[in-house]
Amino acid sequence: MSKLVSSIKEAITQMGLRDGMTISFHHHLRNGDFVLNMVMDAIAEMGIRDLTVNASSIFDVHEPLIGHIQNGVVTGLECNYMGGKVGRAICEGLMEKPVIFRTHGGRPSDMEKGTSHIDVAFIAAPTADPMGNCTGKYGKSACGSMGYAFADAMNADKVVVITDNLVPYPLVDYSISEIYVDAVVEVEQIGNPAGIVSGTTKITRDPVGLKMADYAARVIDASGLLKDGFSFQTGAGGATLAAAKYIKDIMLQKNIKGSYGMGGITAYMVDMLQAGCFEALLDVQCFDLDAVESIRTNPKHMEVTATHYAGVSGKSAGVDNLDVVLLGATQVDVDFNVNVHTDSNGYIMGGSGGHSDTAAGAKLAIIIAPLTRARLPLVVDHCLCTSTPGSTIDVVVTQRGIAVNTKYGKNQELKEKLLAARLPVCEIEDLKRMAEELAGVPKATAPQGRVVAQVLYRDGTLLDTIKAVK
Amino acid sequence: MKITTSAVAGTLESSDVYVKAEPCGTLEIEIESVVSAQFGDQIRQTVQDVLSSLGVDSGRISLNDKGAIDCVIRARVETAVRRAGGEN
Amino acid sequence: MRRSMLFIPGNTPNLLMNADVLGADSIILDLEDAVSPAEKDAARILVRSALRSLGYKGCEVIVRINPIETDFWKKDLDEVIPLRPGMIMPTKVSCADDVRTVSDYIAQVEERCGMEKNTVRLIPLIETAMGVENAFAIASADPRVAAIFLGGEDLTADLRCKRTKEGNEIFYARCRMVNAARAAGVDVYDTPFTDVDDIDGLYKDAAFAKSLGFTGKASISPRHVAGINEVFSPTQADIDYAHEVMETIRMAKAQGKGVVSLRGKMIDAPIVTRARQVIEMEKAIFGGTEDDE
Numbered sequence: 082m083s084k085l086v087s088s089i090k091e092a093i094t095q096m097g098l099r100d101g102m103t104i105s106f107h108h109h110l111r112n113g114d115f116v117l118n119m120v121m122d123a124i125a126e127m128g129i130r131d132l133t134v135n136a137s138s139i140f141d142v143h144e145p146l147i148g149h150i151q152n153g154v155v156t157g158l159e160c161n162y163m164g165g166k167v168g169r170a171i172c173e174g175l176m177e178k179p180v181i182f183r184t185h186g187g188r189p190s191d192m193e194k195g196t197s198h199i200d201v202a203f204i205a206a207p208t209a210d211p212m213g214n215c216t217g218k219y220g221k222s223a224c225g226s227m228g229y230a231f232a233d234a235m236n237a238d239k240v241v242v243i244t245d246n247l248v249p250y251p252l253v254d255y256s257i258s259e260i261y262v263d264a265v266v267e268v269e270q271i272g273n274p275a276g277i278v279s280g281t282t283k284i285t286r287d288p289v290g291l292k293m294a295d296y297a298a299r300v301i302d303a304s305g306l307l308k309d310g311f312s313f314q315t316g317a318g319g320a321t322l323a324a325a326k327y328i329k330d331i332m333l334q335k336n337i338k339g340s341y342g343m344g345g346i347t348a349y350m351v352d353m354l355q356a357g358c359f360e361a362l363l364d365v366q367c368f369d370l371d372a373v374e375s376i377r378t379n380p381k382h383m384e385v386t387a388t389h390y391a392g393v394s395g396k397s398a399g400v401d402n403l404d405v406v407l408l409g410a411t412q413v414d415v416d417f418n419v420n421v422h423t424d425s426n427g428y429i430m431g432g433s434g435g436h437s438d439t440a441a442g443a444k445l446a447i448i449i450a451p452l453t454r455a456r457l458p459l460v461v462d463h464c465l466c467t468s469t470p471g472s473t474i475d476v477v478v479t480q481r482g483i484a485v486n487t488k489y490g491k492n493q494e495l496k497e498k499l500l501a502a503r504l505p506v507c508e509i510e511d512l513k514r515m516a517e518e519l520a521g522v523p524k525a526t527a528p529q530g531r532v533v534a535q536v537l538y539r540d541g542t543l544l545d546t547i548k549a550v551k
Numbered sequence: 552m553k554i555t556t557s558a559v560a561g562t563l564e565s566s567d568v569y570v571k572a573e574p575c576g577t578l579e580i581e582i583e584s585v586v587s588a589q590f591g592d593q594i595r596q597t598v599q600d601v602l603s604s605l606g607v608d609s610g611r612i613s614l615n616d617k618g619a620i621d622c623v624i625r626a627r628v629e630t631a632v633r634r635a636g637g638e639n
Numbered sequence: 640m641r642r643s644m645l646f647i648p649g650n651t652p653n654l655l656m657n658a659d660v661l662g663a664d665s666i667i668l669d670l671e672d673a674v675s676p677a678e679k680d681a682a683r684i685l686v687r688s689a690l691r692s693l694g695y696k697g698c699e700v701i702v703r704i705n706p707i708e709t710d711f712w713k714k715d716l717d718e719v720i721p722l723r724p725g726m727i728m729p730t731k732v733s734c735a736d737d738v739r740t741v742s743d744y745i746a747q748v749e750e751r752c753g754m755e756k757n758t759v760r761l762i763p764l765i766e767t768a769m770g771v772e773n774a775f776a777i778a779s780a781d782p783r784v785a786a787i788f789l790g791g792e793d794l795t796a797d798l799r800c801k802r803t804k805e806g807n808e809i810f811y812a813r814c815r816m817v818n819a820a821r822a823a824g825v826d827v828y829d830t831p832f833t834d835v836d837d838i839d840g841l842y843k844d845a846a847f848a849k850s851l852g853f854t855g856k857a858s859i860s861p862r863h864v865a866g867i868n869e870v871f872s873p874t875q876a877d878i879d880y881a882h883e884v885m886e887t888i889r890m891a892k893a894q895g896k897g898v899v900s901l902r903g904k905m906i907d908a909p910i911v912t913r914a915r916q917v918i919e920m921e922k923a924i925f926g927g928t929e930d931d932e
Binding site: 426453454456519526 | 565566585586588589590591592593617618619620621
């Protein structure tokens with residue numbers, strides 16, 4: 082028996098895709114992904130319309146989606162993150178139905194709970210066998226972990242695996258099992274390796290970024306959480322990576338043996354694993370070649386599903402035991418609510434990803450961001466969009482001051498510890514005032530158009546909406 | 552000061568502003584800014600302040616602003632105008 | 640207290656905006672080497688505008704001006720002196736007359752602006768063989784001079800030798816500078832360590848400069864500031880000893896004793912002076928405890 086079919090169109094036909102259905106994609110190939118566009122082009126040519134696309138993330142490479150929306154092929158979009166190109170079009174009123182934003186944990190959990198139904202999942206796989214066992218660890222388009230694709234495979238009615246590295250059955254060291262897969266398509270190329278993973282993720286050299294990283298590392302050190310058993314997640318942004326490096330230096334200097342590192346994994350987390358800072362890495366997504374190499378070769382570097390990483394539908398998740406997470410923000414309001422969905426003009430250029438999942442789970446959720454970006458203040462009275470509720474944020478670190486969130490009856494002790502460590506602790510309102518003294522008071526602007534996106538919290542409840550800019 | 556020739560100042564890097572000053576019979580100010588929604592009015596006021604303090608009553612001043620703060624805008628406009636007025 | 644001095648290019652808005660958060664005791668807003676000849680006017684106007692509105696609380700501002708053999712230095716001073724920077728750093732200073740030339744012109748600008756005379760101090764940059772030989776004359780040339788600063792890069796070019804990490808080629812200049820500064824009663828600053836990525840090397844170089852008697856060290860990279868501050872701060876042992884000295888003196892006074900000793904060593908005036916300096920630095924760094932003398 083073989084599940085091989087000759088083409089994407091053949092697979093679409095065999096899966097019985099019809100008008101009005103929902104299809105899904107994962108984003109492990111990031112901005113190098115060819116598969117979403119290939120599948121959508123085939124669907125458009127076949128004349129199928131009115132589809133909802135649920136992609137864990139939409140990148141700028143997926144700009145052709147705009148045409149499919151204009152032509153009525155796609156009438157619904159659901160994702161956890163959306164790049165600026167499609168985001169701008171959405172905010173200019175491209176689509177009738179609002180986009181649904183979920184979190185990296187909420188998306189798989191909504192599938193598992195049945196509140197998000199997928200008719201056909203298209204899973205790009207860097208290596209697969211003819212029965213559909215597949216993995217991201219090997220092949221010319223290797224992406225490492227395939228954590229976000231598991232829920233699609235396990236919950237969609239029909240599952241198509243699309244690969245550019247077909248190997249004989251059985252694939253050794255598979256990630257997703259054949260038991261979920263209906264069809265396998267071999268194509269020439271599933272993505273552009275240069276866009277899938279970065280060569281090396283570089284630590285910032287920007288002095289302000291390094292200053293913030295230094296403060297963040299000292300906040301973590303002073304918090305008392307940095308001890309044996311420490312668990313940690315950081316993003317791949319320049320300043321957060323620099324903070325990870327400073328944390329590593331402190332851990333090695335004090336001989337602290339941590340428990341696990343988690344999240345999107347970079348060379349710096351791999352370094353920490355190899356240096357003995359962690360017992361294990363829980364990897365939902367690899368960001369660079371070193372991470373891919375490590376997940377392939379080091380048994381302590383484990384692939385985890387998005388549900389295991391951050392979901393709410395399992396009995397527990399990795400985020401539940403997280404000590405510290407370092408996160409970014411485009412805006413923080415005086416109640417510590419964080420916006421990572423839009424820019425300061427209200428245009429969509431991001432999304433929760435795991436932001437609100439990790440903030441909810443971690444004992445200490447730290448936002449690192451500069452006080453101003455191109456004259457616009459980080460701290461505002463009201464975020465244009467609440468991506469992560471302020472009640473789950475503990476500290477905001479900028480280059481000019483560190484605000485501790487004591488507004489929800491918590492963190493008083495933390496604040497005293499940071500003061501004792503001679504860190505520049507201030508109120509969140511002080512950060513707003515300092516930015517305004519430096520850059521001026523911005524005129525309040527907020528988009529007033531119809532609702533173009535709904536932001537769902539990790540439990541599936543509506544957290545906020547995003548309005549059209551024009 | 553009279554704008555007698557065309558001159559530029561500043562850069563297109565973030566937090567800077569690129570200013571062009573050209574001779575013109577009337578006074579024209581053109582502003583393009585990444586923060587025009589939030590700071591457009593303030594930027595125009597700043598440019599007018601600088602021009603009047605330098606005694607400029609005619610010329611075309613165009614800004615391409617990448618989020619420069621007020622003191623940077625003041626400096627770049629002044630530099631462009633002084634260059635266009637034959638200083639240096 | 641001035642342990643570290645950080646160079647900030649004068650024509651770079653995003654660095655000027657954040658110059659005061661990088662941990663340096665002093666920032667040197669540079670109108671000289673960091674600015675191309677075509678942008679000298681833009682940089683001096685930008686620095687003046689930044690000084691007027693940014694405030695730079697919590698760190699001292701030094702402006703490095705162009706050498707007196709250029710056409711730029713007077714314009715530099717015309718623009719920035721009215722904004723009362725803490726210090727001016729004249730460059731390529733080779734003799735006492737160079738200092739007086741700059742000082743006299745500053746005095747003119749000060750008078751023009753109705754400022755009190757000698758508001759703005761000087762930290763001459765000595766970076767020529769002649770300058771090193773004249774270090775004492777330079778350091779004692781004018782009441783404005785608060786410190787002298789060794790520039791190793793230009794000096795080695797003048798010496799026709801290679802600038803190395805070990806710095807043997809500037810050893811003589813370093814010693815001569817320290818001796819001249821101390822003889823003239825002013826502070827003395829060491830040349831930057833130029834390998835930005837070599838933090839261990841920075842520590843070694845700074846520690847060596849401190850051992851020779853330098854007050855502090857300049858830096859071209861924000862990443863070197865923390866190391867310089869650490870090396871040029873008193874150690875906890877220094878601080879403890881300083882408090883012990885002051886306590887011993889206080890007890891001796893109370894008991895009417897003239898000569899006192901601590902740990903078998905007589906406490907003389909230089910030891911007391913040193914102890915006072917250490918306690919002053921402790922207060923400056925940590926906001927330390929009041930120590931009534």
